[in-house]
Amino acid sequence: MSMTEPASIPEPSTPAATLEGDLVRKARRGDLNAYDELVKRYQERIYATIYHMTSNHEDANDLAQESFIKAFQALKSFKGGSSFYTWLYRIAVNKTINFLKQRKHKHHLSLNDLDFNAEHDPDLVALISDKTPLRDAGLAELQKKLNEALLKLSEPHRMVVVLHDVQGVSHDEIAEIVGCNIGTVRSRLFYARQELQGHLAEYMKPA
Amino acid sequence: MNQSENNFVSLKQVLKLKRHEVPPPGYFNHFSDSVISRIRAGEAGGAQSLTERLHGTAPWLVSFLNIFETKPGLIGGFATSLCLLLVLGVVFTERSDSATKNILATVEAAPGGDSLASVTAPPLAAAGDSSGIIASTNPVTSLQPVSTLFGQPNSTLFQAASFAPAGTGN
Numbered sequence: 229m230s231m232t233e234p235a236s237i238p239e240p241s242t243p244a245a246t247l248e249g250d251l252v253r254k255a256r257r258g259d260l261n262a263y264d265e266l267v268k269r270y271q272e273r274i275y276a277t278i279y280h281m282t283s284n285h286e287d288a289n290d291l292a293q294e295s296f297i298k299a300f301q302a303l304k305s306f307k308g309g310s311s312f313y314t315w316l317y318r319i320a321v322n323k324t325i326n327f328l329k330q331r332k333h334k335h336h337l338s339l340n341d342l343d344f345n346a347e348h349d350p351d352l353v354a355l356i357s358d359k360t361p362l363r364d365a366g367l368a369e370l371q372k373k374l375n376e377a378l379l380k381l382s383e384p385h386r387m388v389v390v391l392h393d394v395q396g397v398s399h400d401e402i403a404e405i406v407g408c409n410i411g412t413v414r415s416r417l418f419y420a421r422q423e424l425q426g427h428l429a430e431y432m433k434p435a
Numbered sequence: 436m437n438q439s440e441n442n443f444v445s446l447k448q449v450l451k452l453k454r455h456e457v458p459p460p461g462y463f464n465h466f467s468d469s470v471i472s473r474i475r476a477g478e479a480g481g482a483q484s485l486t487e488r489l490h491g492t493a494p495w496l497v498s499f500l501n502i503f504e505t506k507p508g509l510i511g512g513f514a515t516s517l518c519l520l521l522v523l524g525v526v527f528t529e530r531s532d533s534a535t536k537n538i539l540a541t542v543e544a545a546p547g548g549d550s551l552a553s554v555t556a557p558p559l560a561a562a563g564d565s566s567g568i569i570a571s572t573n574p575v576t577s578l579q580p581v582s583t584l585f586g587q588p589n590s591t592l593f594q595a596a597s598f599a600p601a602g603t604g605n
Contacts, residue, residue, distance in 0.1 A: 264470075267471070272467075279456070280453055285459075302497075303503050305494075318505055326507075342452070343455045367452070407505060431449055
């Protein structure tokens with residue numbers, strides 16, 4: 229189970245999208261089996277987005293579940309103007325931002341473990357190899373620093389970095405999810421990266 | 436844009452670490468079950484949320500609230516417009532009050548009219564002379580003679596109260 233795959237939204241004409249349309253229609257009629265299928269499709273991406281925004285597994289778990297429940301309750305109002313995926317993402321994003329506004333300045337990290345592949349990722353190994361001979365400790369330290377740095381960003385900036393640089397969502401899709409234009413997405417991404425770079429300067433290779 | 440992308444190569448390498456953060460093993464095996472059971476519990480408990488109840492009674496309101504959900508910025512705009520309406524309401528109320536005062540002041544200042552009552556009272560006094568109206572103890576609702584369908588004054592519409600003791604009549 230990995231959260232590393234970039235989000236791919238099914239094209240409207242593909243069989244996957246057709247199947248998704250059927251599932252959405254059935255779920256709208258109250259078919260929980262169909263909705264269960266939809267949850268399984270998107271649970272990892274929704275959870276990952278919320279987790280990377282909150283840096284807290286328990287909060288991410290609660291918010292992800294609540295997002296799916298809210299989506300089911302609001303399914304009757306889903307007109308199909310956007311894809312179900314984008315619509316669901318929007319609900320999760322708004323829920324997360326509202327939650328973060330309420331919990332302002334009360335950050336409590338509850339980080340997930342790194343998977344086995346992290347130790348063997350050449351990019352990551354190169355980053356920490358100069359810092360400490362203990363590779364695991366180095367990665368754990370970097371993970372903590374990275375999450376703390378992310379939490380220093382404003383929510384809109386963090387959201388754009390998480391969606392684009394961590395989850396691989398395109399600018400267009402982010403604009404649709406967040407509800408702003410592409411120019412704003414690009415500008416937020418630029419300033420967020422600049423700020424992050426400042427916070428993580430000690431781990432950056434000199435250009 | 437490519438130049439700025441190049442500037443952040445190191446940062447992107449660091450951010451790759453986030454992709455390796457994974458929840459406890461087996462976490463997603465039960466995630467959808469939890470969601471579905473929570474939905475079922477909500478339905479079985481009959482504890483319909485406000486949104487669900489609104490779906491049945493006022494779907495337009497739900498759609499309206501969903502707009503706020505997707506675009507939180509609109510809440511501010513909506514609140515501002517409500518405040519503006521309130522302010523406009525107060526301003527127009529004050530204006531109409533001052534207009535009423537002006538009318539009253541004009542009436543008081545008019546020659547021969549001591550008060551508003553004197554302006555409205557004369558028809559009452561004159562009403563007794565009207566041939567079609569008979570004095571009555573009942574409240575007077577209309578002092579104008581009421582015409583019948585055939586154009587004749589309807590003299591039977593109002594009956595005069597008789598205070599004569601029994602047996603003294605003609």
